Structures are given as structure tokens and as C-alpha cells.
Amino acid sequence: MVRRAEHGSLTILRRNNTYRKRSKPRLVSMLSDSTELLQPRAQDPEACGRAAVRLRHLLSMLDKGEVSPEIIQNNIEYALRVLETFNINEKRCPSEDEEDELSEVQQDAVPPEVREWLASTFTRQNTLHKKRADGQPKFRTVANVIRMGIMVEKMTRRMSSSGLMEVPPAVTAALQSIDSWSYDVFRLAEASGGAPLRHLGYELINRYGLFHKFKIQPAKLDTYLQTVEHGYGRYKNPYHNSSHAADVTQTVHYIMSQMALVRFLTDLEVLAMLLAAIVHDVEHTGTTNNFHVNSSSETALIYNDKSVLENFHVSNAFRILREEECNFLCNLSREEYTELRSLVVDMVLATDMSSHFQQIKCMKNYVINSESAVDKSKILNLVLHCCDISHPSKDWELHSHWTKLLLDEFFLQGDKEKQLGLPVSPLCDRATTLVPQSQIGFIEFIVEPSMSVCGELLEKVAAYLHGAETGGAANGIDYKPGDVRPARPPLPWSCRPWEECLAYNLECWRRKEQAEQSTESRQPSKERWSEEEEGGAGEGEQEKEDVDAESSTDQQSPSPDT
Template sequence: GTTDSSIKPQASEHLPDYDREHRKTQFPQGKKGIVYRKRAMKAAMSDITPSDIVNDESDSDSEDESDLGSEGDDRPSEISEVMSSRMSGGDAESQGGKEDGEKKELTRWSLLRSTMTPLMKWIAMGKQRKVGVDKKVKEKSEKSKRSKRKGDGSFTKRSRSDVHRKSLRELAGGPQESGRISGGLPAQLMDRKARQSKRQNQKSPQMLEISLPQMRDMQDDTIEPLQKFFEDQHFDAWHFNVFELEKLTKNHSLWFLGMILFEHYKIVDIFQINQAKLSNFLLNLEENYCYDKSAPNPYHNHIHAADVLQTVAHFSTCGPIQKRLRVIHGFALFVAAMGHDYKHPGRTNAFLIHTQNEIAITYNDMSVLENFHAASLFKVLLEEDTNILSGMDNKELRTFRNMCVKTILATDLATGFEYVGLFKSHVTTGHAFDSEESKLLLMALIMKVADVSHPCKQWGVHLQWSDRISEEFFLQGDLETLNGMPISPLCDRSKHYLPKSQCDFVDYVVRPCVDVFSEYCKSDLWKDTMQSNYDKWKGMIEEDKQKKESGGG
């Protein structure tokens, strides 16, 4: 039959460049359009002109089926043959004509591109996309393999988030898993034979090598006493003597405990902490813990920070806490314990507010010292040489900072009853502490108890802390007297009575939080030790009372 001439390509002396819009109008739709496109492709491989294609209508109907091919035909289509012949260089006829040159070649390929069906284009795009997807999958697989190499220590975001979901119990394994030996002594403090034995018995050691020179004044003759010290008491034991550790480490108890804990709980590996920066951070805390370095505080100093850190480490071994808290909670707790009194001026909040100190003005008389400690701590954490948070992404950093700041703010004694009451209601109602908000409450109480826990320690440690806090109060009282100010409670040397002040401290501050915390952890250890010390103070009061009565009689 005849074909409408309005939709046929116009005859011309050379092959036109058919673009997408031309194809829609210059070829008919349906089977006949496919026939025209196939014929045009043939023309691109020969000297046939477009006029020959559209004028040869004699047997177009009979050719429809033969050109389109029958369903299930396994033979390659003419389109595939034409394209493959062009990709391989074409036949001799298409390669032989040199007189037309580049012009003929370009016009043929223009017609070939113009006659490519949408289906063929989609197939080509799909193949290209598949190659790109396969490449990405392969790269991701290789990256995953590299991250899992033995001893690599690197963590992808995916693998690290998986570790974040692990509890402290899962991360704090046995001695070989945690890299401990002889009660948790770091690898750099073992003698050569002990290190060799450890390497033989432990296929994948977790401890990082820490260079001794970073520990400043520590000499080789301190290694053996430290080994013996940790054989007698583990670093997370309750009856731990931080003053003895301070003496053995030559005033570096905070540095030493920080290094041990960060490696024991794999925090160094998980958060990709630079070892030198961790050491610098701990040394910075030790050196600048007191606001006035020329007049160190008797109580609020780096030894108190080390004591609170060790106490938090002990609480972290309790079953309910290990089960609820993940590694990022432990990380935040340890850092908060280290810096919860950083740059302490040795004065109380009330004194700073009354004297309109710059710190009180800055924080609007609200939790003055606690806000100051948290802000000062994060200034150090974000400095280049002491930034141990550089391995975190923005989301992790915001989460960590929120935990750390709120935990430090909870140490304000003025907010003690609020936290204790809320925690007690959670424990009484059987709250599971599964939500992030409830975990923050748990962390806050852990820090509060650790901060005021010295009445629950062995008598010798408790007595030394009692003398130190009294002396710090007296220094404030002396300053108040010098400036003609009213002397604050517990700050008057002439009226102070240590047994009575410690009993009041236990009754009004320590006992309420220790009782509810012991109930949650299902442990009587801290309560029993606290009561034993309390009874000793009460005995002193009774003895002094009897002496006074007998002397008066």
C-alpha cells in the first residue's frame, strides 16, 4: 500500500542528521516506523539515500514480519549485526570509499544514532548504570575487608555504630581480652619477659604501647613498686588507695588511671583517639586542675579527679550499670569524672556569688562552678594538641557533649535532692532505664555518688579526704575574715569539729544518694563501709562528750 508522504523523510543529496525531535515526525509509529528505521540503518552502512528508503514500498507489508523477526528467534537481529559490524570496523565496502572521506562517515553515524530505538538506549543506559553500581559494591566490599584486617584498628561508621550499641560488659572482658595482666598493669610497665609472655598467650592484644617518657618524672625504679601495687589491688577495686598511687607515680595518678581505663574499655580504638593527644590531655588536666597553680587546693585537685575516676570505674563493673550503659556512655562518664572540678578556685559557689566574682557573673549565679568546669574542660578538649574527640562525627560529638555537660552539672550539691528523688522514684517503680533520658539520670547519679563517696571508702582514705576538705574550707574562712565578710559554715577554724561535720555530711548529703544507688545496684558494700566510718565518728563524739563531762565533774 501507499504511505502518507507527509511523514516520510524528504529526499536529499546527502544523509540528514536526525535528532530526537526529527525522529518523532520523520518516521511513522508502530511496525512501519521500525521498518523505516532499520532500513535507514542499512542505508547508513551503504550508499543508499533516504529517497530510496521511502520510495521502495513494493513489499513493505510482506517485509514487516521478516524485518521484525519472529518471537523466540535466536538469531541476532539486523540491528545487532549492523552495530557490531560498525564497532568492529564494518565491512570492506564501508571501509573502502575514501573519496567521500570524513563527511560521509559522519553523516552515516548521525543517521545510525537517529534511528536507535528508545529500547536500545535504555538497555545501553542500564548496562552503564550496572557497571557503576557493581564498581561501588566492589569498592565498599574492599573497604569493609580493609577495616576488618587483623590489627588494623580502623572503624567504618557502620562497624563503629555496631560497637556503640555494645554494653560496657561486652567491652570489658577478661584479662586477655582487655589487655590486663597482674591486675590491669599497662603493657609499658611490664618487664621484657612479661611482655613476651603476654604476646605468646594473646593472639590479638588490645593494649596500645604507651611510651614511658610521656609520663614526665616517672623513672624506671617506679615500675616494680607499681607492679606490686596492682597485684594487691585492681584499678577498679573499691578499696583502692589513690594516695598511694599518686606517690608511686610521682604525682601522675590521673594520667595513669586515664590511660588504663581508656584502653581497658577499648575507647582508644573505638573512637580512634590519638595516643599522644590522650597523654597531652591528661597531663594538661593534672597541671591546670587548680585555678591558681601557685597555691594548689588541698581537696579539689587532680588527685580528687583521679579518685572520682577510679570510683566511676568501680561502679561501671556493677551488673545493672554494665547492662544499661554503652561505650559512649562510659566514655562520657570517664571524661566527666576527670574534668568535673577542672580549674577549681578552691572557693564555694556561695562565696563566688557573694563576692560577685567574674565566674558567677558569667554564669548568672546558677551552678557557677559546675558550668565553669564543664566549659573549661571542653576548651581543652577542642584544642589541637589535646583533642581526643577528633574521631567523632558531628552527631556523636553532640551526643557526647550533652552527656558530659549534664553529668558535670549534676555534681552541684544544691541540686542533690532533686536528682536523688527522681532516681528513687525510678527505682521504686521498677524503671528499666532503657531510654536515653533515663540513662542520663543514671549517669548523673553515678557521678554524684562518686563525687561524695569518700565517707564510703576505707578509713585511712576517708580520713585523709576529710582533713583535706576541712583545710580548704578553712582557707576560704581565712579569706572571709580578712575581707570582713561573714564566715561561711564549716569554714571557721576556731569552731570546727571534724567528727560532727563528717556525721552531718553523711546524714544530709551522702547517705540519701548512696542508699538508693545501693538498692539499684543490689550491693551493700558501700553502705556497710559508710556505716562503719560513721560509727567511728559517732564513737569519737561520744568519747569527747564523756571526757568533757568527766572533766567538768
């Protein structure tokens, strides 16, 4: 006798008196029963139900840490074999109940692409039913497929998140706000004991489901992330360290997840995007490309003075991957690896500020001209580049702290240049650098135009995804002049979170510039600004109330990241 019981968003079929509550020893004995694990009975009508019960018990025991990895592996393999071998004895055409069962699954129960695959593969969509080839596996119902698939997915995620590394409660708390624009990566760095990139990188790769999709071995990914993080600390840079890499990676995640970009990308492109952000400054020397060229460093000689650091970073990233214990991409096909490597190399090289204006001009033309074609990789390049220089578009507390760290690093380079008898690079002389003016120029001429183009590009991508591209191309409709076009559907997001922060931070720097111009002290700007910050804990809020809307400067300054 069969009865139905509601369980979450699915209707679960259960048989009376078949599987009763078992004690812990009996559960362990059942889960480790080799007679069933060795050869699943494909013709047994209860095989699918038995596999489901095994996984449910396994989930409950996994939460309590009462099951060994061997039992976990054996039972997941058993469930997969049942899915692959379970057939229908009676040949019949699919009934309308299949669509009903699929409709019972809520939208958020499975990823959209999985739902579409289930609908197109296991239900009729106003087309003639095609007979499958003899011997090809069939599933009894869509509900069985969904139920088993969800259980295996849950099991995979739990194994990857619980069996990989210990995550301190403070780190878990710091990762809860990972979907916010002005994310405090300094809090994560403190909570993780100086390992923000390791925890953030693992969390995001797990969150996007990439462990399962590319058969990533968690231990190898963990070793890779730790090795990369160690490389970021090689020169003990104030700014270009693992906290900066984690900040850029989180900003990439925000744009992908909160601004619809992820829907435009393949799984491989998502993986490439995260990897490029993680490694884009690995083993940074704390000096600029110009310093390497002017000092004729070994690195500049290797890369012939062309994008010296960017080539150095991406080369180190893939060199680490050649180590067996770090090669978490070992299960990618040759074609997948080649495409991913090409994407990562292009993205990291595009962070070279010497190509900034050419890159912005190219993407402006694409945004303005709806007929122009653009390589998808160029969109990824722009997004990573904008994330790399995005700290002025975050909350003032974060931006001002990043600015202090960046100037500390620049001044250390200036000291080296003086020792070597080289010309001191712009913004690297601690005695003459005007901090507010440099940041005003950086925001007005570099960051704000870049983020503006990026916002327009993301809106165009979102509009394309919503089938509202100008000219109706996304809908497959060739509109003629004078035709009435459908109303533009609402985009999944309608604001640019950086705009308010940019405007506020710009006014803060203008007020500081005014204060410096009105003082009679000839104290170096950096030292004077530092003293103001130390003595004014609540200054940010007061400035926000007293901001003057009128601009007080037209001076242009070189970019701090040049």
C-alpha cells in the same frame, strides 16, 4: 600437607616446611618486605597464613623492642588489607563446622559483643542462608577471622600501652588494686610523682578498649590528661586536686566494672562517664559556689550565679579539647561528639550539691515506680554525683584523711571570708567547727541516702539486664495477675561494699563526739581531733572492737561539700 596444633584456646592451622624459625636479620627483612606490603595477593590461599605469621613474629620482636614503629604500622595495615580482600574462590554454603570452630573459642577469648557479632554474621542460626552481594568480601573460616582479629587487637593494645609513656614499676604496682572499692589513690599519687590522674585515666581508657573503638591518638590523650592535671594544681588545693579527681574516676570505674553498669552502657557512654569523672573539678578554686556568689567573683558574673563552679569546670574541659595537641576526640563523628558533650555537661552540672535533694527524689521515684520512665543520662548523673561524695563510704584510713584535707580547704576559705568582711560559711570557721558532728550529719543525711538509692538503682539495672524486671517487660512477656513468674536469676553482684564502711565510720565519729563532750578542754575541735589522730596510729582497730551500737546524737549538720 596440613597439620593441627593446639595453641591456647584456638586450633591453629599450620603448613609443614612453609614457615620455619628464622634468625633476627631474616625476620626484620621479612617484616619490611615491601613487595608483599604494597599489594596483598587476595587470591593467594596462603595470604591469611602469611599475615598471621608476620603478626606473631612482630609480637615477639615488639616485646624485645627490636622493631621500628614504621614496620609495625606497615604490617598491621597489611593484615587489615588481607582481612578486607581475602575471598573464597569456590562458592559453597557455610558448613556446620563453622559453629564448631566458633564454639572452640572460649568465652573470655574475645569480648561478648564481638562473639555475638561473629555468631550472627558468620554462622547460621536456624535461618536461611542469604547470598552476599557479588564482590562483597568473604572470609574462608570463622577461625581465620577470630585468629586475625585477636592478633590485631593484641597488637593495638601493646602499641597503646608500650609506645605511649614510660610507666614506673611503682605505678604499675599501685594500679594492680584498681578494681577494689577502697582504692588507695594516695599511694598512686606518691608512686606517680603527683600525677595520679594521668596514669589512672590512661589505664582505664585503655582497659575499656576505647583507643581502638574511637581511634584515639595516645599522644593526644596523654597531652590532654597532663594539661587537665596541671589545671587541678593551679590553686594548690588541699582537697579539690588531681588526687580527688583520680579517686572519683576510680570509683566510677568500680561501679561500671564490678556492678554490671558497663553492660547497660554504650561505648560512647562509657567514654563520657570516664571523661566527666576526670574533668568534673578541673581548675577548682578551692572555694564554694556561695563564696563566688557572695564575693561577686568574675566566674560568678560569667555564669550568672548558677552552678558557678560546675559550669566553669566543664567549660575548661572542652576549651582544652580545642587545642590541636589535646584533641583526642578528633576522630569522633559529629553526632558522636555532640552526644558525648551533652552527656559530660549534664553529668558535671549534676555534681552541684544545690540540686542534690531534687536529684535523689527523682531517682527514688524511678526505683519505687516500675512503670516510670527515666532518661539514661539521669542514671549516669546520679552515679557520678555519688562517686563525688563517696569518701565517707571508704575505709576509715582513707575517709579520715580525706576529711582532714577537706576541712583544711574549708578553713582556708573561712580565713578569706574574714579578710573580705563576708559572713563565714558553715564548716569554714576553724575556731568553732565541730568535726565529728559535721561528719555524722554528712553521712546520715547526704551520703548514706545517696548510696542507698544508687545501690537500688544499680540492682534494678542489673535485674533488667538479667531479664528479671518486674512485670516481665525485659523478657518481652506480658504477665497477667495470678501468672506464675520465673524465679529471679542471681545478679552478678549481691553486696554493697560501702554499707559496712559507712556504718563503721559513723560509729567512729560518734565515739569521737562522745570523747569531745566528756572532756573539759575548750580546745578547738579540729586541733584536738588532729592531735588524737597523730597520737593514735592503731586507734581505728581498737575503735572497731569497742564500737557502741547505740546512736548518741540526733543533730543535723550541713554537708561538707555544700
